[in-house]
Amino acid sequence: VVHGNSAASPRTAYLYELYLKDGTFQKYGISQNPYTGYSDAVMKNKDIFPIASGPRSEMLVLERQMVTANPGPLDLEPWAKAARAAGRGQ
Amino acid sequence: MIAIGNHFGGPEQRGALIHKMLNKAMNIAADVSEPNYDDGTEAWVNPIFLVHGSMIRPDFEGYELGHFSKKEKGLVVKIAVPQSVADGEGIPEFIGISLREAVRLAAAHFASKGISFSTLKAEKIILAIESGLQQISA
Numbered sequence: 001v002v003h004g005n006s007a008a009s010p011r012t013a014y015l016y017e018l019y020l021k022d023g024t025f026q027k028y029g030i031s032q033n034p035y036t037g038y039s040d041a042v043m044k045n046k047d048i049f050p051i052a053s054g055p056r057s058e059m060l061v062l063e064r065q066m067v068t069a070n071p072g073p074l075d076l077e078p079w080a081k082a083a084r085a086a087g088r089g090q
Numbered sequence: 091m092i093a094i095g096n097h098f099g100g101p102e103q104r105g106a107l108i109h110k111m112l113n114k115a116m117n118i119a120a121d122v123s124e125p126n127y128d129d130g131t132e133a134w135v136n137p138i139f140l141v142h143g144s145m146i147r148p149d150f151e152g153y154e155l156g157h158f159s160k161k162e163k164g165l166v167v168k169i170a171v172p173q174s175v176a177d178g179e180g181i182p183e184f185i186g187i188s189l190r191e192a193v194r195l196a197a198a199h200f201a202s203k204g205i206s207f208s209t210l211k212a213e214k215i216i217l218a219i220e221s222g223l224q225q226i227s228a
Contacts, residue, residue, distance in 0.1 A: 034146035044093035050145045
């Protein structure tokens, strides 16, 4: 059984950008469900924009490319930390 | 109290009028709310605008109650923003009407749970938002 968070999941996934209310970029994220990645929980003082959609495996690759090029302060993956150490992102 | 979140439907909406107006409403609500509104002392409503866009769109019309945070005493009310409004038609009016409906739904929900909720404080925030949005429209 392939679960929703598996890279092999066949369901459409969405790559998001999350911003604070002052327009400061915070992080990238992936959700299988439109709108519910954050909106099923309290989501205050933030703007979210979807920027791409497709198979989760493709979104994971794209997310890593985006995070490596421009990591946000809440992107906590090892490659985000490496990118920040290299002077990229915020 | 009111704290707003905005979930857009596509990257094309970044910088569009619907983004500017919803972001302005969010900032006004944050500016005029009491600083510790979410410390769990008082109930508050978290309207989340779900905007029709090129990539995603709400699967409902109108309003849906969402998550309730017992810790923060915040209740999510999801607001589906129609395509026409997302395209720029009647945005300030839509924001005012939908915030009042979100407050009404939240007040009814809180009342059914025996939780006190100030609609007066919420209305003051909505009035401030409407005033602020007029400045963008002008």
